[in-house]
Amino acid sequence: MTREISFAEIKKHNNEKSVWIVIHNDVYDVTSYLGEHPGGEDALLEVAGKDGTQNFEDVGHSEDARNIMKKFKIGTLPPSERTGSSNITNCSNLKWAVLALAGAIVVGIVLKKYLS
Numbered sequence: 001m002t003r004e005i006s007f008a009e010i011k012k013h014n015n016e017k018s019v020w021i022v023i024h025n026d027v028y029d030v031t032s033y034l035g036e037h038p039g040g041e042d043a044l045l046e047v048a049g050k051d052g053t054q055n056f057e058d059v060g061h062s063e064d065a066r067n068i069m070k071k072f073k074i075g076t077l078p079p080s081e082r083t084g085s086s087n088i089t090n091c092s093n094l095k096w097a098v099l100a101l102a103g104a105i106v107v108g109i110v111l112k113k114y115l116s
């Protein structure tokens with residue numbers, strides 16, 4: 001079960017005793033994950049009680065990481081506090097798809113030149 005949690009409450013959980021982080025408008029309680037996080041506890045503490053979406057995406061977390069985080073979800077932001085950033089993941093996937101396509105086209109052109 002998840003509930004709506006506002007920043008007024010989230011920002012109280014900003015130290016190692018209790019670490020709540022907002023990522024893509026969802027609220028995660030990662031207190032028990034501090035010691036297990038491959039990126040270290042400091043990375044999580046830095047955005048404790050805040051929105052860590054940007055930092056989370058800058059690292060380029062794997063699908064694995066995104067699955068693990070589901071376990072820690074405790075709620076979502078109220079609609080009035082949400083930001084429009086929940087599509088960043090899709091955007092970065094799209095970016096890679098476009099890059100892969102561009103690469104394939106270049107390889108195709110080079111191969112065609114060599115083979116003709």
Ligand code: HEM
Pocket residue numbers: 021028030037038039040043044046047052055056059060061062063064065066068069072
């Ligand atoms: C519930 C939230 C999070 C989970 C479950 C999580 C999980 C993970 C996992 C599994 C990795 C290993 C690499 C990978 O699989 O991508 C990782 C690496 C890392 N994470 Fe997180 N992470 C979370 C939040 C964050 C946040 C908010 C930050 C930054 C503020 C962060 C910073 C990092 C860094 C710096 C690395 C190391 C990357 C490297 O050394 O290659 N993580 N995280």
